[in-house]
Amino acid sequence: MKKLIKLLGVIGMSFILVLSLIVPVNAQEKPKIKKEEMKENFMNMEIDEKTTEKLIMKLENGEELDSFKKEFENIEPYETIEEDLEITEKFVYPDGSRKIVTIEATPNGITTGKISGGDREAGTYWYNWKDAKVSASWGVITASFYADFEGSRGFGRINKARDPSISVLGGTFRSKSLDRTRINATQYNDAVAQLYFVAEGLQDIGSTTVYLRLRVPYNGNAYAKMQV
Known part of the structure; x- marks a missing residue:
């Protein structure tokens, strides 16, 4: 998926x-x-x-x-x-x-996440964001984690990803993992931190895998997406 x-x-x-x-x-x-x-x-x-x-x-x-x-x-x-x-x-x-x-x-579904809070510094072509909250919701599923990351012209890096939180209203979840799957961005691939889990007990669909990803590009602003 x-x-x-x-x-x-x-x-x-x-x-x-x-x-x-x-x-x-x-x-x-x-x-x-x-x-x-x-x-x-x-x-x-x-x-x-x-x-x-x-x-x-x-x-x-x-x-x-x-x-x-x-x-x-x-x-x-x-x-x-x-x-x-x-x-x-x-x-x-x-x-x-x-x-x-x-x-x-x-x-299935993709929803745009939010990056908020924390301590963000930025200049014309660079930014450094610490303790940022990465979060998204899809129906009864809500997930978040915290991250430190930075970017500039021709550079993107995720320094830390921590403290995952998951809520499945009326259901449960299992197999939770939070990893930096790519620490440094390249010209063709974003730096990525990924929260993965399986949501269960959902009405109509039973269970589904969920990915909440923070992406820090080689050039540009960081963004978050949830895939279900």
């Missing part, structure tokens, strides 16, 4: 798209932007020309796009498209930046 989560180029800076078009310079200077390539990427995300210019100017000034700010991490998608086993969620942020998340999944 595997799922593949693909962050398809975000103009909210899925850093894969945007950061690759920012040329590092001296810390006292403004970053250099490959404007034409970035314009093309933004237009492909259905961002109009005026907004595209504003976003590029924001990046040139070393500012963070709204799609990567913690205050907007729980924003709801403006459009959700479901086709067979693929779910696409589209997000738009106050400054006009956008993000598209496409999920390929098993037919």
Whole structure:
């Protein structure tokens, strides 16, 4: 029951798209932007020309796009498209930046989790989050754990994962395990911490395996998903 989560180029800076078009310079200077390539990427995300210019100017000034700010991490998608086993969620942020998340999944269920609490520090292209609570619910099933992790341009790492908590209303669970299945992110694979268990005594379906995963990308913000 595997799922593949693909962050398809975000103009909210899925850093894969945007950061690759920012040329590092001296810390006292403004970053250099490959404007034409970035314009093309933004237009492909259905961002109009005026907004595209504003976003590029924001990046040139070393500012963070709204799609990567913690205050907007729980924003709801403006459009959700479901086709067979693929779910696409589209997000738009106050400054006009956008993000598209496409999920390929098993037919049972996937729900978006939350990362909250703890102590979070962040700069333009980096963040460090300690004692963060990773949580999600699906019907009568609720699960959570705590984690320390960090990320920046070309770097993602989960330092700790601990204190799992599971609730199955009207049922039980077994085979609980919490592991960092990939400690360091690579260019093609997120760092992953995974809480696994089997929920039992559920009405209609009896039992099901559950995965709550924290994913820290090589470029971009951490996120959480629950697969049932």
